[in-house]
Amino acid sequence: xxxxxxxxxxxxxxxxxxxxxxxxxxxxxxxxxxxxxxxxxxxxxxxxxxxxxxxxxxxxxxxxxxxxxxxxxxxxxxxxxxxxxxxxxxxxxxxxxxxxxxxxxxxxxxxxxxxxxxxxxxxxxxxxxxxxxxxxxxxxxxxxxxxxxxxxxxxxxxxxxxxxxxxxxxxxxxxxxxxxxxxxxxxxxxxxxxxxxxxxxxxxxxxxxxxxxxxxxxxxxxxxxxxxxxxxxxxxxxxxxxxxxxxxxxxxxxxxxxxxxxxxxxxxxxxxxxxxxxxxxxxx
Amino acid sequence: xxxxxxxxxxxxxxxxxxxxxxxxxxxxxxxxxxxxxxxxxxxxxxxxxxxxxxxxxxxxxxxxxxxxxxxxxxxxxxxxxxxxxxxxxxxxxxxxxxxxxxxxxxxxx
Numbered sequence: 001x002x003x004x005x006x007x008x009x010x011x012x013x014x015x016x017x018x019x020x021x022x023x024x025x026x027x028x029x030x031x032x033x034x035x036x037x038x039x040x041x042x043x044x045x046x047x048x049x050x051x052x053x054x055x056x057x058x059x060x061x062x063x064x065x066x067x068x069x070x071x072x073x074x075x076x077x078x079x080x081x082x083x084x085x086x087x088x089x090x091x092x093x094x095x096x097x098x099x100x101x102x103x104x105x106x107x108x109x110x111x112x113x114x115x116x117x118x119x120x121x122x123x124x125x126x127x128x129x130x131x132x133x134x135x136x137x138x139x140x141x142x143x144x145x146x147x148x149x150x151x152x153x154x155x156x157x158x159x160x161x162x163x164x165x166x167x168x169x170x171x172x173x174x175x176x177x178x179x180x181x182x183x184x185x186x187x188x189x190x191x192x193x194x195x196x197x198x199x200x201x202x203x204x205x206x207x208x209x210x211x212x213x214x215x216x217x218x219x220x221x222x223x224x225x226x227x228x229x230x231x232x233x234x235x236x237x238x239x240x241x242x243x244x245x246x247x248x249x250x251x252x253x254x255x256x257x258x259x260x261x262x263x264x265x266x267x268x269x270x271x272x273x274x275x276x277x278x279x280x281x282x283x284x
Numbered sequence: 285x286x287x288x289x290x291x292x293x294x295x296x297x298x299x300x301x302x303x304x305x306x307x308x309x310x311x312x313x314x315x316x317x318x319x320x321x322x323x324x325x326x327x328x329x330x331x332x333x334x335x336x337x338x339x340x341x342x343x344x345x346x347x348x349x350x351x352x353x354x355x356x357x358x359x360x361x362x363x364x365x366x367x368x369x370x371x372x373x374x375x376x377x378x379x380x381x382x383x384x385x386x387x388x389x390x391x392x393x
Binding site: 061065074076077169171229230232233234235242243244245246247249252259262263266267270274275 | 355372
């Protein structure tokens with residue numbers, strides 16, 4: 001990277017970080033995030049805070065019982081959700097749920113892509129015996145947050161990038177790099193850091209196209225990377241281009257899934273996606 | 285899967301999602317094949333609709349799905365890994381058509 005590109009990237013970063021909050025985050029969510037930030041508050045207090053708002057509580061229950069997490073219909077209370085999933089996961093999930101509208105506005109089909117990626121990541125993480133599969137799901141749900149950030153900050157330019165990707169049959173990462181000198185994963189990590197997401201989550205978001213660079217959670221990052229590719233190959237949702245990008249060989253080798261395992265994963269994804277269908281819209 | 289009005293349920297339909305009471309207790313579990321008794325119970329409660337599994341019929345033919353797959357993989361087949369991934373997808377599509385007994389799929393009888 002030459003000097004002027006470094007300067008450009010710095011300028012881009014400060015502009016992206018200037019997106020203080022997403023415009024569509026409802027005020028109640030803003031309150032809950034503030035409450036969660038408070039280090040003195042207990043899980044139980046957070047639970048009763050969420051439960052005191054019926055819309056929020058039902059939204060949380062809807063998400064935790066969705067195929068993203070695989071508990072399907074078994075979580076009946078907010079406290080149970082917090083205990084099972086942990087605070088960080090619930091926080092990431094609340095972000096995911098609240099950005100879905102803006103995701104869909106940024107790019108039609110991006111929410112479906114993200115949701116499908118989260119379902120896929122959870123299935124692979126469970127297959128690989130990853131300790132906290134829910135954390136990987138959340139990372140997969142939010143992996144393209146950088147596309148949302150670019151769209152929010154540079155709506156016209158980003159629309160041009162998308163049009164170019166379509167017209168010249170480019171991968172979205174290539175079209176983004178041509179215009180912004182970085183692709184969406186960097187802005188994704190910047191904004192995740194800015195929002196104080198746990199560092200594992202930042203790493204998975206930032207390296208989902210270069211999982212070989214992940215230092216703290218290489219397996220989890222490889223899972224998000226492969227899930228992104230699988231869900232595009234499956235033709236579910238839209239992520240900015242029509243083509244499946246190649247998998248990073250190191251990530252494939254690291255996960256080391258046999259053909260049989262892959263096929264059983266594809267079967268589980270089909271089931272998960274059928275159940276995800278009605279989750280693509282919120283009807284509350 | 286579809287949300288189905290309780291008034292239109294018929295015995296034999298399968299729940300794709302559990303039905304809960306307001307307090308969160310599971311009333312009828314996920315995957316239950318509904319009987320007349322279940323349906324009557326749902327009707328007496330204040331539940332308007334439930335999620336049921338509909339017969340899964342692929343809305344595309346096998347050939348259409350394979351053509352779309354070709355197109356999506358068009359720019360990454362230099363990679364041996366992607367060739368392998370694509371082959372796994374082709375086999376998966378073939379198998380799903382055979383299992384569903386879809387008329388479009390190759391069957392011996």
